[in-house]
Amino acid sequence: MQKLLKSVLCAMMLVMGGCAQKTTTNKVETADLEEYETYYNTVAENMDFNDKSTNFNCEWEMTQVADGTYRYYIVMDQPVTAMYNIVAIAVENDVKYDDAIKMMPSIGIFDESKSMVPGQVDTENGFVKGIALSGESVDSSISLKLLVQWTDKAKKDTTREFIQYSLQADTSK
Numbered sequence: 001m002q003k004l005l006k007s008v009l010c011a012m013m014l015v016m017g018g019c020a021q022k023t024t025t026n027k028v029e030t031a032d033l034e035e036y037e038t039y040y041n042t043v044a045e046n047m048d049f050n051d052k053s054t055n056f057n058c059e060w061e062m063t064q065v066a067d068g069t070y071r072y073y074i075v076m077d078q079p080v081t082a083m084y085n086i087v088a089i090a091v092e093n094d095v096k097y098d099d100a101i102k103m104m105p106s107i108g109i110f111d112e113s114k115s116m117v118p119g120q121v122d123t124e125n126g127f128v129k130g131i132a133l134s135g136e137s138v139d140s141s142i143s144l145k146l147l148v149q150w151t152d153k154a155k156k157d158t159t160r161e162f163i164q165y166s167l168q169a170d171t172s173k
Contacts, residue, residue: 036089036109040100043091043147049164053148055081056116060144062137062167070137070169074105074146077130079116083150083159086114090133090146105133115150140169 052058057078065071074090087108107114114128121129133146146163 032110036103036106037097039087039089039106039109039147039149040091040097040104043089043145043162044094044096046145046147046162049145049162051164053161053163055079055083055159055161056148058146058163058165060165060167062140062142062169064140064169065136070140070142072135072137072142072144072167074133074144075130076132076148077116079118082115082117082153084115084117084153085155086116086131086148086150088131088133088146088148090135090144092135092137092142092144093139094143094145102136105135107131107133142167 053076056076059075059077060072061075062070062072076088085108087106089104089106089109091104112126114126114131116129116131117127120127143164143166146165147160148163149158149160151158
């Protein structure tokens with residue numbers, strides 16, 4: 001089962017990215033960085049986190065990499081509600097924005113946002129089966145805070161969920 005999950009994760013990462021992409025102009029980069037900082041600080045300032053979502057399935061996994069570091073995966077799929085223009089960011093270990101030495105995993109900020117709608121998959125038009133975020137850590141145990149934001153189809157109502165989860169790598173292998 002774990003091999004299947006990893007295969008699905010790899011395929012999803014290739015299809016959807018989940019990482020920041022370079023933009024072509026400084027103006028766009030500046031706007032993207034300001035948006036990233038805003039979402040990052042929203043996570044830091046939030047005080048109420050759930051341990052799971054009621055709107056989608058969320059799986060968390062952390063594995064050790066050959067170089068001794070650790071890679072974690074957050075997979076969001078199986079939506080129970082229509083989620084358009086999804087933006088998500090994960091922040092590790094309550095690191096403050098000004099103290100961060102690396103970019104945190106995100107989607108919908110530096111790249112095109114995706115949508116998840118129950119029973120609909122059309123990747124060419126941004127309707128995906130799931131979204132995977134991935135990050136690296138030197139620590140075998142981390143605390144992740146996740147913000148997932150989306151709109152309704154008419155783009156009139158915005159919903160946010162804040163989820164917190166602690167991950168520990170399985171180092172028994």
